[in-house]
Every structure is written in C-alpha cells, then in structure tokens.
Amino acid sequence: MKKFIRTDLAAEVRESDPEKFNTEGSKHFEYENKSIKVSETHIESDEAAETTGQARGIYITADIGRIWLDGSEIFKEKVYALADILRRLTDTTLPQVSSLLVAGLGNRSITADSIGPKCIENIIVTRHIKNEQPLIYENLGLFDISAISPGVLGQTGIESADILKSIVNQISPDLLIVIDALASRKLERLVTTVQLSTAGISPGSGVGNRRYALNEETLGCPVIAIGIPTVVDVATLAFDAVSGYTSSENEVVFDEEKYESIKEHLCANDLNFFVSPKESDTIMKKAAELIGYSVNLCFNKDLEYEEMLSLANA
Amino acid sequence: MKKFIRTDLAAEVRESDPEKFNTEGSKHFEYENKSIKVSETHIESDEAAETTGQARGIYITADIGRIWLDGSEIFKEKVYALADILRRLTDTTLPQVSSLLVAGLGNRSITADSIGPKCIENIIVTRHIKNEQPLIYENLGLFDISAISPGVLGQTGIESADILKSIVNQISPDLLIVIDALASRKLERLVTTVQLSTAGISPGSGVGNRRYALNEETLGCPVIAIGIPTVVDVATLAFDAVSGYTSSENEVVFDEEKYESIKEHLCANDLNFFVSPKESDTIMKKAAELIGYSVNLCFNKDLEYEEMLSLANA
Amino acid sequence: MKKFIRTDLAAEVRESDPEKFNTEGSKHFEYENKSIKVSETHIESDEAAETTGQARGIYITADIGRIWLDGSEIFKEKVYALADILRRLTDTTLPQVSSLLVAGLGNRSITADSIGPKCIENIIVTRHIKNEQPLIYENLGLFDISAISPGVLGQTGIESADILKSIVNQISPDLLIVIDALASRKLERLVTTVQLSTAGISPGSGVGNRRYALNEETLGCPVIAIGIPTVVDVATLAFDAVSGYTSSENEVVFDEEKYESIKEHLCANDLNFFVSPKESDTIMKKAAELIGYSVNLCFNKDLEYEEMLSLANA
C-alpha cells in the first residue's frame, strides 16, 4: 500500500499486504479478552521495520465493538478488558512504572479530533495529592497520575511535542501515555477499534496530522500510544469503493493515477473532508469514557469500578 | 435520479436530469446578486411538480462560497445579498407580512444537524417587546419576530410538525421561516450553498429525516424554508465516485444494483455515516451567523449592520 | 416577611413567620425517606392560602444534602428516595396518570438558570415509540413520556406559558411536570434542597422571573412543579447578614428602609447579582441527573437503575 492511502492502524497496513509481514522479526497473535477480540503485531528488528513500514514495537488492535449500543454491564466488562490489555502491555515492557503522565492530543473544539482531550477529563489525577498530602495519598492507595491536553499547533503556536518534552523534563514521569484520534481506512472501524502501541506516534499520524514523532527517543521517557480511529479520508473511501467495484475478488491493486483522479473528482473544495458517524459527539463521549476509565483501572489496581466512576466524575 | 440518491437540493435534482425540467410550468433563471450566484427554479403547476418530482413553489439556490474564509467586509456583503434574496422572495409571495416566527429544526448536540438551532441564536427576537412595551417597540422600529427550536423527536417524543403547528395556532404569525440542515450530493456544496423555498420542507428531508411535511397546508401559515447542506451521504458519494470513474463523459447512468452493492460494501456497520468538513463546528457557526443576520436585515429594513450585530449578540 | 425578600421556597416562607402557618387549613409534617429529610406543608383552604401567602396545594421540601460529594451508592439511594416522594405525591393527587409531559424552564446558557433544560436531557422520552411502534413500546414496558425545553422570553419572544399551553393542547398529557430553578434565602440550601408542589409555579418565581402562573387552571392539565434553589439574591443575603448581626436572638424584624439602603449600597450596577457556588456547573449537572433519573424511576416502575442510566444516556 502506498503512503497516500490514509490509515494510522497497523492492522490495516498488514491487511493490505500481509505478505510483507511474513518476515523474520515480525510476529502476529490473535486472541480474545472477554468480549474483545485482540490482534497483536510485534515488529522486533530494524529489518522487519523496514520491510513492513512500521516502526519497531508492539501494536495491539482491540476490537471494542459498538460501545455506544452497550448496556452498562457490557461496557464495564470492556473497560476491564481494555485495562487488562493495557496492564499486560505495561507489565511486559515497563514493569517498574510508578508514575504516569497522560497526554490527550488534538483539538477539543473539533469533534473528530477531540478524543484525546476528552479522555483526559476522565482521568483520576493524583500527583498533586501525593506531593502535598502524602498521608492522604498513601491511604487512598492511588497511583501517581498527572494529565495534560497540550492543544494543537494552530491554537498555541507551539508543537505538542515541544510542550510534552518540556513537561516530561520538568516532572519526570516513568511512563507517558499519549492518546490521539486516528484515521482508519474502513468505516466499520470508526470508534470500534482501539490501537495500543509501544512505538509512539509517527509523523503524519492523527486526524490533525501530528508532525513530529512522539516516542521515547524524542521525549526522553517511555511512551505508550493509545489511538482510536474517528475519521476515514474521503478519497481513500472512494478509492476503495471504486476498487472494490472494479477489482476482482476484493484484491485491490493500487493505481495511483486512479486515486488522484478520484480525489480530484471529489474534492473541488479546499476543505479536509472526513467521514464520521452522524452521532459523533455522543459516540466520542462514550469512547473517551472507555479509554479514560480503563487507564484508571489499569494503574489503580485496587480501585473498584463504582468508586472509580465517582472519582473520575468528581 | 432515483429516490435513494440522497439530495435535498432542487438544483441537484435538476442537474441530474435537466430534461425533466424542460416542461411546461417549470421555469429556470440564473443571475448574480453582488458576490452571490443565484439560480431560481419555479414549479408552477401540478403537472410540472409530478414530472420533476418537486413540490409546487419557488426554489432559490444561492452559492455563498466558502464563507469561513471570508474577511468581515465580504461576509457583510453576503449577508446583505442573502437578505435581498429573501426579501424579494417574501415581497413577491407575501407582500403583507408583518409578523414572523422563525423555527430552527434539528438536534443542537449533533454538529451536522445543529444549523437550525444555531441560527435561532442569531435572530433578534422582539415579539415580547411589542406586546409589553409598545412605545419602546415603536421607537426601536423593529419587526415583530419570535423564534423557536422545537428539538427533535428523539429528544421530545413530539413531532416538530406538531410543536410548530400548536405554536403557530397560539401566536398566529403571518409567516413561518423554517431553517434546517440538508443533505447534498456533492462535497463542494457543503456549507457553500443556501436553498430558499416557498414549498416548505418535504418528508425525508433534513439531516435528521424530518417525517412530516412542513408547509402552509399542514401548518396553517405561509412557510419559507431555508436549508443549508451540511452532509453528504456516504453511499451516494461512493456511488458517484464509482460512476464518475466507470461512466463515460460524466454521464451517470443510474444502476440500482451497483448502488446497493456499494452501500453494502461500505456500511457493514449500523451507523449513519456522513461526510462533513473536519472543521464543521467553526464553519457551522459562520453559516448560522450568515443566515441569522440576513433574516434580521431582511425584515428590519432600517437596521444598520453594526447595530444589528450588537442586538443579535446581546 | 415582605414580598421583596426573595425566596421561592415555601419552607423558608414558613420559617420566617411560623405563626401564620398555625392556621386552620394548613398542615405540616416532617419525616425521613431513606437518607432524605422531608417536610410537607399542605395549604387546604382559600383562607389558609390568604393567611400564609402560599397558593393552595401540597409543598414538599426534600433535603437532598450535598449530592456533589456523594458516592454512586448514596446517590442512587437518593434518586430512589426522590422517586418515592414524587410517586406518593402523584398517586395521592392523580392516581390515573398514564401519560406525562416534562417541561424544563429556564435559559440553558446561563448556568444558574439551566437546571430545567439540563434535567430534560436526562428524561427517557417514549411518546413517539408508543405512537409508531406500539408493539415495541408494549414490550419495553415504558411509561408514555414526552419532554420540552420551551426557552425563555428573551430567546423566543413567546411566553413559556403560551408555548406549554399550546403543546398541552396539542398532545393532551395526563400530567405536566414543570422543572425550574428557584431562589432561596440561605446559602446552605443552594442545590441541597428540592421542592415539589402541586400548586404549580407562581408569577415572579424562578431565577429568570417567570411572569405567568403555570398551574392546572392556566394550562388545562394537572401540574407538579419541581424546583431546585440555585441562587440567593445578594440584597437578601446582605440584609440577613446585617439583621443577623444587629438583631438579638436571630429574630429578624424586617425593616424595609434598611433593606433598600443595603440594596442601594451594594448594587451600584444594573446587573442582577446572585450568589452561587463556584463549582456551579458541575453541581448543576449532578442535580439534573438526580431529578431526571428520579422522574424516570417514578413513572417506569419496573425499570432497574442501571438500565435506566443506559436509556437516559442513550
């Protein structure tokens, strides 16, 4: 798949050319955790990274389903499943973590880009309690968590990467979790998939086109990226529609000229068009709860669900 | 064009099959008002309505361009142009109007459906001043305007049509202007077109699928509908992309089987997907100002622009 | 207490002059329902109404405490207690109710006046399901509820009373519940008290000064008013402070001249100043949940709490 087909999901890159992932240094697993289907891809060598076009690291794709239709019991089960997945990822790669900074990337006033800042609103923040009221903090038994929504370049004039780097430098967390909106290739993945990755965030990812890599190397602190697809690029969608219709057997042979012609045909305007569910605002709120709550439960191991809800909504 | 191709714009219906509009009782004009290109279609007989599939009435399509990029001077010019167009339409069909109710249809918490309620926020409401402080009202020289956002069926359990009918009955305005979000067929028309019509709103129109006709017959009061396209249906878009690619000479021959196959291919999910500009929230605000301000200026003939801005934002 | 001391709570009127309520046709009870202290005043004759200055009807004051500090279990208990109180009031006075319209008065964009419209967002609306999908409705076992936020006079130009009257006329509910923000006299009652009354809403009540009576006589349908104090009038507060300081034994003898002098001393400006908790926005959300949820549970007798939460947030 050529780079101009817009997807931020490793699982979709792999789907589009599975052969490339049949290489040494690339592993793939599939399993279920409660009601969530999980697929895991490990890119373990520079050669595998080169061949697959994906940075070294672990990529987990969790199929959370249509959470906006879930009753409270199923939703709770999914929160716990996602907390499990995140905890396993953290335990494997960073067993000694004892402080966490969570960063919500994106523009809170554009629905499709707001998932990061919205998740932050559901995080139980405790770092200040630890510093100022150590006895109370001890009694609460909570994990040391801080959180920030750095805004986007057009709002601040400062790269998110620079803001995060300076704050990481100031407060030295053991782990940075970065939450961002992603672009997927297929409508059916919109807000039904969560990607967790130790590879951080690559340039060009995210609905708002983050421009600098956010990873351990650039930020000086281990990074886990949590992404949720909230948009599909219009030209990609139409290209797939045309290809799906004109190709045989669902085997899409990419044709750059065709893609460009479709893009031109569709976008006489200078806007970025994106496809998103009409009910985006509601769905995004639910997704922000799922992710925020599962981060809370992952790190606050003794916290019960109802108690966590109260603290997160305080 | 078959009914399942989703558009609420008479201009797009005409484009898709111009021959049908070459019939007695159907007239078409094009002209410019300042920087706005206007096309007008009159459906003057039941036969023409039958042939064209459009209810009797006047349909005006105003090409307002990308108002989100306009400086304040150009924007002001467009507000005045739209006020002119609306005034001409009103003067032609309802020369004696002396009180107005403006209704903003749609769900204010879904961006793509929020244009109606947002316009209402920009309307200068005076009916209560007229009733209670007739001398002050006289001095202000303002027009008698009231406004309502009736919500949507899922929020209220009551049809917008029923709410409007009961309020029209209660306060007896001379004219009802109904503002609603529309679906267009082409991306380039999203929030760059305004449709004004004396035919009211038809069942199935609007982003949220209004289900009852809103017109003089059903509401007991003359109706002008103002609509602005805020979404494109995904399957329509993809169908056009496929057709545009596979048909010769842009001549799209509709193929129902193809449309259904594309729809199924795309929408494995049960959400309504819509295409909209990523910056929808900002753009919608601007569009709501354009329409609200032009209604204010249309009916308050002596009000200056700056003064109107102050009153509308009070 | 003179009329210019601003309170909308019958309990505070009674406190300020308990002697007047020791009259034939006026009864008073106190009891507890789970964690909620309840006081009930019945004004049963026109003479008692005249003497006490309160319209005929039942006034229930429920002391809900600081719900913004409650954990989810206590909060749930209070929702059920309030549902009980409301159900007992309904069963006593209107045993045959089988359809309900809920109206949320006030201006949603002014925090202190937004409690009515915010409650509406938590109501499970079903009237349209009953009408269109009677079999599904039957299976769900839900109560016939519709809901409306009529806006305020300055936004619509139309009296809330007129909008409600016309809608009641159109859809003929068996009961109208009207929810509104109230003014209390004491800071400690802000968002810690709910008043339920069969007497409707009187002119001058409500944060936004509703001007027409909303009751069975004016609307043509039985009315239960639910009010929650969200503001204290600044001059009342200061007057009480001065009186509390200068009077002996907490016995406040009203002195009109003193009140006016304090009012002038404080309000050199032309704004309406109100006292409210700094965290109003959060607290209001919680109160809107309490009231909305308890209405849901009151009328949908078989609905479980978690299920109700899911439906209300759908």
Place this chain on the structure above:
Amino acid sequence: MKKFIRTDLAAEVRESDPEKFNTEGSKHFEYENKSIKVSETHIESDEAAETTGQARGIYITADIGRIWLDGSEIFKEKVYALADILRRLTDTTLPQVSSLLVAGLGNRSITADSIGPKCIENIIVTRHIKNEQPLIYENLGLFDISAISPGVLGQTGIESADILKSIVNQISPDLLIVIDALASRKLERLVTTVQLSTAGISPGSGVGNRRYALNEETLGCPVIAIGIPTVVDVATLAFDAVSGYTSSENEVVFDEEKYESIKEHLCANDLNFFVSPKESDTIMKKAAELIGYSVNLCFNKDLEYEEMLSLANA
C-alpha cells in the same frame, strides 16, 4: 485591611487604607485614555512594598465600564484604549520585546474561573508560522505570539507555575503575559475593571487560589499580569454590608471577630460561594474578547481592527 478581606486589586487595597500608600517609593497617577479611566500605582522600593503589602512593580487599574452594554463602536474604542495602555506599559518596562507567550490561567469549565482560557481563544497565534513559513510570516507583518492554557492543579496534577516554567524554558519568549480571574471587594467592579501589573501574580490570587508566585524571578522571563475581577467573596460582601450599615461615614473599621461571625453565620456549607452576575457566561465572553483583541492590537501594530477580528476568529 487585614489579609482575610479578599481582594486581588491593588486599587482596592489602596482605597481601604490610602495612608499607607503615602510613603516614599509609592506613586499614584490618574488619567483617562479615551473612554477609560485609568489609575496607576507604582511601588518602587522594598520599603514601599513592605508598608503597602504590595510587591514592587506597576499596577494599572483600567475602568472599562459595562462592556456587555456597549455597541460595537464603543467596544472597539475600548479595545484600542486597552491596547494603548498595555503598549505603554510594555514599552516603558520592556522596550526590546520581540516574542510573546500568553498564558490563560484557570479552569475553563467553571464560568467564574474561565476568563484566562477564554482570552486565549481570541489570541492570534503566529509562532509556528514564523518558524515554518518565514516568508509568509514576514509578509503578514505579524508579531511572534504563542499561547497556552495550562489548566488547573485539580485537572492536571501539575502546578500551572511548573508547566509555564518548563514551556518558557523550552521556547524562551521575551515576555510572558499571564491572564487570570481576580476577586474584587465590590460588586460594581465585577467585569468592569482590568488590572495590568508588572508584579506578576502573587500566591493566593486568582479565583482558583493560585499557590505559587508567577513572576520574572520564578519563571525566568519578564511577566505582565492581566487580571479581571469575576467574583466577590460572600463573607467580604456581607462584612462590608454590615460595616457600611453600622459604621459612620463609610469609614470601615475592620473588626476581625465580626468578620468571622458573619462568615460562620453565612457559610454553614463547605462550598466556596461567590457572587457573580447572573449573565456571567455572556459577560465573560465579551471580556475575553476585549482582552484578547487588545493584546492582538498592542503587539501587531499595523493590524487593522476588522482584519484582526477575522484573524482572531479564524
């Protein structure tokens, strides 16, 4: 005036004890700039700082009047007047400034504390254009401005002071402007006064009780603080009411015991009560425009008003 009388305005401190400001090293001026009355207090020595209880620096109090009632012309005039005042302050103390960081302190979801973040939304941010498109930046002739809303401790777990220090360190602006909500003593000053100061922000200031000094010493960069009173402390208000009523000649002799008794009398609850105008939300928006726009015009000397509006609202 004792410290527990809550005011963040140097002008009110001075009013309450003018004698103390009649000391060497303390100067006072009054003048008008267009329709704005200005009073300036300079604290020029450590002795004067000790005596007056105000940190060394310049304090400017601008009486902007009831901007929520102003027509667009008067409002524009006030924006220019405030830009003049800010420019003169900057030119006097920091003539060589060529890059600016604006920080909006406070919690955007609590109306009374939201003025800082809301101002940020009206700032024209250009630093990224300068860095990436130097030619375009040159042509635009804009000033190098970046902006940040660091959130509050309860949201992030990180002191605003620490976030600002780390960002100042990362991007090294020549000047930091910090915008914050203040507490005033008198209702009539609410959102009718702007305080500009070179002394930064002191511990305990701000509606949300900022806890660390924000000034050149702590942040490593010159600081101008812009504050706007949005709340009056309830106990202060009542104390003044009582004192105004019981004292002769408006000469308030502070009586600590009386203050504490009033405070206890009023606040049986554990909330922070604040007085604010009922229409706060609207008024705050207007104030955020005034301040944001005047910062834009102060530093972008060639920018015309209308053009600035367009850029600020883009």
